[in-house]
Amino acid sequence: MTQPPRGFPVSEFRTRTRAAQALMAEHALDALLLTTEPEIRYYTGFLTRFWESPTRPWFVVLPALGDPIAVIPSIGAHLMRQSWIVDIRTWAAPDYDDDGIGLLVDTLAEITPAGGRIGLADHLESHVRMPLADLRRLEKCLSPRQLLGDATITRRLRLVKSEHEIDKIRHAAQIATRAFDRVQGTVRAGMLLSEVFRRFQMLCLEEGADWVPYLAGAADLGGYGDVISPATDAPLAEGDVLMLDTGLVWDGYFCDFDRNFSVGPPEPSVESAHSRLIDAVHAAMEVARPGKTIADLFHAMNAVANPGGDVMEAGRLGHGLGMQLTEWPSIIPQDHTVLVPGMVLTLEPSVTVGPGKLLVHEENIVIRDGAPEVLSSLQSRDMRVI
Amino acid sequence: MTQPPRGFPVSEFRTRTRAAQALMAEHALDALLLTTEPEIRYYTGFLTRFWESPTRPWFVVLPALGDPIAVIPSIGAHLMRQSWIVDIRTWAAPDYDDDGIGLLVDTLAEITPAGGRIGLADHLESHVRMPLADLRRLEKCLSPRQLLGDATITRRLRLVKSEHEIDKIRHAAQIATRAFDRVQGTVRAGMLLSEVFRRFQMLCLEEGADWVPYLAGAADLGGYGDVISPATDAPLAEGDVLMLDTGLVWDGYFCDFDRNFSVGPPEPSVESAHSRLIDAVHAAMEVARPGKTIADLFHAMNAVANPGGDVMEAGRLGHGLGMQLTEWPSIIPQDHTVLVPGMVLTLEPSVTVGPGKLLVHEENIVIRDGAPEVLSSLQSRDMRVI
Numbered sequence: 001m002t003q004p005p006r007g008f009p010v011s012e013f014r015t016r017t018r019a020a021q022a023l024m025a026e027h028a029l030d031a032l033l034l035t036t037e038p039e040i041r042y043y044t045g046f047l048t049r050f051w052e053s054p055t056r057p058w059f060v061v062l063p064a065l066g067d068p069i070a071v072i073p074s075i076g077a078h079l080m081r082q083s084w085i086v087d088i089r090t091w092a093a094p095d096y097d098d099d100g101i102g103l104l105v106d107t108l109a110e111i112t113p114a115g116g117r118i119g120l121a122d123h124l125e126s127h128v129r130m131p132l133a134d135l136r137r138l139e140k141c142l143s144p145r146q147l148l149g150d151a152t153i154t155r156r157l158r159l160v161k162s163e164h165e166i167d168k169i170r171h172a173a174q175i176a177t178r179a180f181d182r183v184q185g186t187v188r189a190g191m192l193l194s195e196v197f198r199r200f201q202m203l204c205l206e207e208g209a210d211w212v213p214y215l216a217g218a219a220d221l222g223g224y225g226d227v228i229s230p231a232t233d234a235p236l237a238e239g240d241v242l243m244l245d246t247g248l249v250w251d252g253y254f255c256d257f258d259r260n261f262s263v264g265p266p267e268p269s270v271e272s273a274h275s276r277l278i279d280a281v282h283a284a285m286e287v288a289r290p291g292k293t294i295a296d297l298f299h300a301m302n303a304v305a306n307p308g309g310d311v312m313e314a315g316r317l318g319h320g321l322g323m324q325l326t327e328w329p330s331i332i333p334q335d336h337t338v339l340v341p342g343m344v345l346t347l348e349p350s351v352t353v354g355p356g357k358l359l360v361h362e363e364n365i366v367i368r369d370g371a372p373e374v375l376s377s378l379q380s381r382d383m384r385v386i
Numbered sequence: 387m388t389q390p391p392r393g394f395p396v397s398e399f400r401t402r403t404r405a406a407q408a409l410m411a412e413h414a415l416d417a418l419l420l421t422t423e424p425e426i427r428y429y430t431g432f433l434t435r436f437w438e439s440p441t442r443p444w445f446v447v448l449p450a451l452g453d454p455i456a457v458i459p460s461i462g463a464h465l466m467r468q469s470w471i472v473d474i475r476t477w478a479a480p481d482y483d484d485d486g487i488g489l490l491v492d493t494l495a496e497i498t499p500a501g502g503r504i505g506l507a508d509h510l511e512s513h514v515r516m517p518l519a520d521l522r523r524l525e526k527c528l529s530p531r532q533l534l535g536d537a538t539i540t541r542r543l544r545l546v547k548s549e550h551e552i553d554k555i556r557h558a559a560q561i562a563t564r565a566f567d568r569v570q571g572t573v574r575a576g577m578l579l580s581e582v583f584r585r586f587q588m589l590c591l592e593e594g595a596d597w598v599p600y601l602a603g604a605a606d607l608g609g610y611g612d613v614i615s616p617a618t619d620a621p622l623a624e625g626d627v628l629m630l631d632t633g634l635v636w637d638g639y640f641c642d643f644d645r646n647f648s649v650g651p652p653e654p655s656v657e658s659a660h661s662r663l664i665d666a667v668h669a670a671m672e673v674a675r676p677g678k679t680i681a682d683l684f685h686a687m688n689a690v691a692n693p694g695g696d697v698m699e700a701g702r703l704g705h706g707l708g709m710q711l712t713e714w715p716s717i718i719p720q721d722h723t724v725l726v727p728g729m730v731l732t733l734e735p736s737v738t739v740g741p742g743k744l745l746v747h748e749e750n751i752v753i754r755d756g757a758p759e760v761l762s763s764l765q766s767r768d769m770r771v772i
Contacts (some may be wrong), residue, residue, distance in 0.1 A: 006618075006619065038624075045531060048602065048614055048615060048616060049599075049600050049601065049602055049614075049616060050602060050614035052600045052633060052710075052711045052712075053710075053711050053712040054511045054512070054710060054712065055511050055705065055712050055716065058703070072693075073701060073702060074700075075612070075613070075701050076612075076614060077511050077612075077698050078611040078612035078742070079612050079614055079615050092701050093701050094510060094701060094702060094716045094718065096510065096716075096718075096720050096721070099510060112546070117682065120390045121515055121517075121518070122518035122519040122522075123517055123519060124441075124480060124482065124485060124517055125440045125441050125480075126440070126517050126518070126519070127440070127513060127514065127515050127516055128518050129513050130510035130513055131507075131508055131509055131510055131512050131513060132506060132507070132514050132535070133508040133509060133535060134514070136508075141729070144408050149519060150519070172412070192626060194596065197596070197597075198591045198592075198594075198595070198596070201591050201597065202588045202591050202600075203586075205584045205586075205587050205591075206431075207582075208589065209581075209584070210583070210584070210616065210617070211587065211598065212597065212598070212599065213435075213438050213599070214435050214438045214588075215435065215597065216434065216435055216436060217525070225464040226461070226462075226463075226465050226702065227461070227463035228434045228435075228436035228462060229434060229464075229465050230433055230434060230435060230466055230596065231596070232392075232441060233392065247438060262695065282536075282562065307635060311571075314460075314461050314564060315442070315460060315461050315478050315479050315480055315593070316480060319441065324438075324439075324440060325438045325439050325718075326438075326439040326440065326441050327440075330480045330482075332480065332482075334482050334483075335482070356464070
């Protein structure tokens with residue numbers, strides 16, 4: 001399996017930056033302030049697992065004109081210098097008295113007019129990654145400049161992926177496909193679920209994942225109670241449905257899909273639930289065309305998976321996918337986002353198979369002109385048997 | 387290797403809750419609002435990798451009296467019901483019109499007086515995990531109730547670990563020790579660094595890690611430029627110093643330490659830098675006693691590692707450790723936290739070995755009455771050679 005090149009040509013970051021600046025002009029924003037991992041990586045390419053540490057805040061500022069400016073802890077300067085960013089300003093974090101706020105205020109004051117408008121992500125799926133006391137201090141120090149919402153600029157840009165981005169997601173999904181295909185040769189009844197999870201993560205790495213930030217799942221008789229649990233130390237038993245849902249990463253991009261396995265031959269109720277899930281995915285594939293909406297995908301899947309009405313325990317039937325395990329939008333009836341080529345989505349129908357028991361299935365697709373491209377090698381209606 | 391039991395006795399969560407409530411009374415807070423993974427897990431035991439998804443906010447409220455109340459997306463109800471929390475209120479998230487704010491306001495209004503004071507983490511290392519627009523809406527809806535800082539209550543409690551917590555960190559550290567001990571049998575010159583990282587993560591899983599949320603490192607001639615980079619596809623070469631720094635997790639608790647490997651016999655400058663790092667750790671071990679301070683640890687290490695003065699590229703020489711890869715406090719001269727038994731710390735001296743080249747070494751310890759307990763099997767002065 002040849003892997004795509006790592007990283008991006010600088011032109012891609014420039015394109016993203018210019019596109020953001022065009023939207024900033026529309027919304028009369030003089031700067032964007034970025035504080036979270038995906039926002040910062042989107043414009044700079046800064047890729048590190050160091051975000052796992054909550055200690056240090058990181059800032060990138062997008063001016064109305066020109067290239068992004070990094071205002072970051074000195075520990076990150078060497079890595080940021082490998083990116084296309086030239087203007088890198090650092091402080092020795094952690095600093096208990098002023099953890100970058102002074103430097104950030106100076107930077108923002110330099111590139112925005114007095115009374116300028118600075119946009120900060122404030123919408124669903126976002127948060128501001130800095131201490132609340134520092135945010136309030138920043139707001140005060142910047143006055144009369146204003147901190148406002150970012151008009152969802154970055155979220156809107158990230159919604160449609162470039163071919164370089166899709167190449168990485170496809171590669172991640174192919175790795176997961178190969179790992180799932182090896183589960184039946186690796187897992188057997190009696191194995192502890194914690195051991196199953198461990199071995200599956202090893203398969204993902206063996207097949208080429210850079211790391212495995214997400215694995216959830218469950219195993220229970222005839223279905224499972226939820227889809228977000230970590231493994232217990234209970235052994236896999238005959239009649240269990242084992243579900244493994246992974247978000248593995250290659251070069252900073254995720255896939256996100258699951259597979260269900262029956263330990264021994266599946267009960268007819270489980271078999272038919274599984275078939276309905278597969279049919280629901282196919283129904284969504286039929287409507288996944290430019291011009292249709294996210295809500296259309298919801299209704300296509302739900303009509304097949306839950307002919308009796310909406311089942312909304314999970315809250316949605318899929319979502320965006322890319323630099324994060326889950327991204328905007330959510331596949332719910334209230335989302336009227338129009339599909340355009342380059343959107344990468346998960347289709348994730350769920351059905352109830354009994355009191356407190358459900359089955360969930362998930363695939364990853366790209367919206368294309370015409371039929372969607374499938375990234376995750378579609379599962380057949382037949383359940384995989386261990 | 388016998389593993390400690392998973393989870394905690396309910397008494398431990400009660401103790402944490404009552405301790406927080408005692409501090410809340412001191413600070414005249416009528417409730418704490420928790421929004422981040424470690425805060426919520428600390429009081430409830432709610433452990434899931436689902437936080438990887440940024441979509442849904444999660445809330446837990448600590449009233450002045452009584453047990454915590456979960457205000458969470460319905461997708462998490464099944465897992466939260468496995469915890470000791472009884473009062474679980476859910477909504478079908480994501481909800482584009484009201485993503486839990488209405489339910490949260492009702493809950494806070496129910497348990498606090500009009501004009502009540504609600505604490506929210508606002509200090510270094512914290513952030514508020516919800517959209518900024520929702521935070522502002524919450525503030526408005528709660529008025530005349532006030533959203534204030536939490537007086538670092540949760541941070542202060544988390545600083546000193548229980549024996550149950552230490553058992554988990556020790557177990558994680560022992561897993562990492564065994565994985566590091568297998569590197570020389572697994573890695574060889576010519577192997578791509580990305581492959582080295584992949585194999586090391588597999589070793590961690592094979593030795594019993596639940597998952598590996600953090601691996602950073604580098605390999606370069608005679609030292610490396612930074613300590614937070616992901617792997618490149620460059621091959622390991624003779625004369626390289628390979629550093630692997632892992633934060634692996636067992637039952638939700640991290641270890642965090644690194645090991646350096648010389649590819650071929652080390653240069654004298656590298657060898658002596660490595661010895662100084664080890665000596666610096668031992669110097670810190672000598673002063674790591676109850677009654678001493680974090681600043682004392684800094685000075686003990688820095689005097690040995692950098693006799694010429696402070697080297698602060700990394701910003702600190704260690705930190706707290708537990709439910710997160712890095713926790714409060716930071717080992718810097720400005721931190722005067724007094725050491726008490728039960729604090730778990732990393733000792734992480736660094737030295738410069740040439741222009742833009744450094745070497746970093748890290749161990750994990752517990753402050754005890756008398757000498758500290760070492761969790762990470764101290765590295766000897768001799769460098770490991772590949």
